[in-house]
Amino acid sequence: MMKNNLAMTKNVKGSETKQFIVLSAVLFLLWVLLSGKMEAKLLGMGLAASLFSAWITMSLLRIPSVDRKSVYVAFDFPYVKYIVYWFWLFKEIVKANIDIAKVVLNPKLPINPQIVTFRRPMDNPLAHVTLANSITLTPGTVTVDVEGDLYVIHALTDGAAEGLEGGEGEMMKRVCALFNEEAPKGEEAKENHG
Amino acid sequence: MEIIAGIFLIAGLFLLFVAAIGILRLPDFYSRLHASGLSETLGMVLCFIGLIIYEGFTFTSVKLLIIALFFFLANPIGTHVISRAAYRSGLKPWTRKGD
Numbered sequence: 001m002m003k004n005n006l007a008m009t010k011n012v013k014g015s016e017t018k019q020f021i022v023l024s025a026v027l028f029l030l031w032v033l034l035s036g037k038m039e040a041k042l043l044g045m046g047l048a049a050s051l052f053s054a055w056i057t058m059s060l061l062r063i064p065s066v067d068r069k070s071v072y073v074a075f076d077f078p079y080v081k082y083i084v085y086w087f088w089l090f091k092e093i094v095k096a097n098i099d100i101a102k103v104v105l106n107p108k109l110p111i112n113p114q115i116v117t118f119r120r121p122m123d124n125p126l127a128h129v130t131l132a133n134s135i136t137l138t139p140g141t142v143t144v145d146v147e148g149d150l151y152v153i154h155a156l157t158d159g160a161a162e163g164l165e166g167g168e169g170e171m172m173k174r175v176c177a178l179f180n181e182e183a184p185k186g187e188e189a190k191e192n193h194g
Numbered sequence: 195m196e197i198i199a200g201i202f203l204i205a206g207l208f209l210l211f212v213a214a215i216g217i218l219r220l221p222d223f224y225s226r227l228h229a230s231g232l233s234e235t236l237g238m239v240l241c242f243i244g245l246i247i248y249e250g251f252t253f254t255s256v257k258l259l260i261i262a263l264f265f266f267l268a269n270p271i272g273t274h275v276i277s278r279a280a281y282r283s284g285l286k287p288w289t290r291k292g293d
Contacts, residue, residue: 033260036253097236101209104216104229112290113225136270139231142224143274144281154277154287156220156228 013065013124014073016058023054023061023075065123066148072124081178088174089134096160100139103157112158118167121149127179134171135164195247202244209237222288223280227273234269238262 027050035042061074103110122128132143135153140160145152155161163169175181209232216229242262249255 030260033253033256093235097209097232100216100228100232101212104212104219104232109219111220111225113222113287114289115287132274133267133270136273137231137235137266139228139235142227142231142277143270144224144277152281154224154227156225 011070012062012073013070014076016073016076019061019073019075020054020058022079023057024050027053063125066121066125066128067123070123072126074126077126077179085130085174085178089137089171092171093138096138096140096163099159100156111156112161114155114158114161115144116153116155116161116164116166118151118153118164119149120151120167120172122176122179122181124179124181127175127181130178131172131175134175138163138171195250199244199248202240202247206237206240206242206244209233209240213237223285224277224287227277231273234265234273238265 028047031046031050032038032043035046062071063074064071120128120131122131128146128149132146132151135141135143135151138160140156141164142154143151144154151167153164155164164171213229213231213233216232217226220226220229239262242258246255246258249258
């Protein structure tokens with residue numbers, strides 16, 4: 001119960017009640033969709049299982065912030081904005097896919113692999129997860145390492161590297177807006193180890 | 195409907211094919227990860243869209259959709275873990291200048 005004490009002493013960001021309700025609802029929906037049966041006994045079992053799972057994972061879903069001063073509730077984020085973001089991301093993925101397919105099929109193979117590093121200070125670890133995942137999902141860029149707020153990214157072409165804009169691209173701005181993070185204040189480290 | 199589903203499947207399979215070519219053509223481990231990214235994002239999604247259209251609106255197509263979503267969440271984690279392991283064990287990326 002260390003984790004519980006941890007949460008008591010620090011300030012908790014996000015509502016655990018909201019998380020509990022949403023998580024149980026999502027789990028129950030998943031149960032119904034996967035079983036496909038509408039018998040009262042099975043639905044009751046599903047409801048009990050999803051409530052129990054949401055309750056027992058509550059302490060696991062308190063994630064300490066990057067500066068270790070507060071604790072975030074993992075499943076309390078703006079859901080609608082998050083889905084809108086994924087639609088936008090999907091559009092970007094399609095564009096990047098076509099670009100990389102062209103590069104691969106080009107007989108000259110116009111690649112220029114490079115490591116791009118930048119800093120993007122964000123407090124919520126979920127924002128870091130979303131950003132790193134988005135970068136990896138977009139073909140042409142792979143998040144190699146994230147240490148604190150330092151992103152090490154391998155880019156396949158010059159175009160893909162420029163798309164990151166040294167941590168100031170549209171993707172980063174959107175992720176920041178999504179999690180209500182402040183925009184970083186100067187001192188971005190943009191280094192290209194060609 | 196079957197024709198539309200077929201078009202999506204063929205587009206997806208074409209991307210998988212391009213990804214395979216990319217894995218063979220690109221010079222080193224890190225750049226090959228990008229090629230595999232083709233197959234695991236748009237290629238996979240196009241195949242799943244084709245299958246969902248073929249299946250119509252049933253429980254099976256909802257399950258296919260859930261699989262596609264899971265793919266999208268789990269895939270970058272796998273790619274990231276592999277590339278980070280390579281990076282931390284000191285594998286240097288291939289570059290034009292060092293050639």
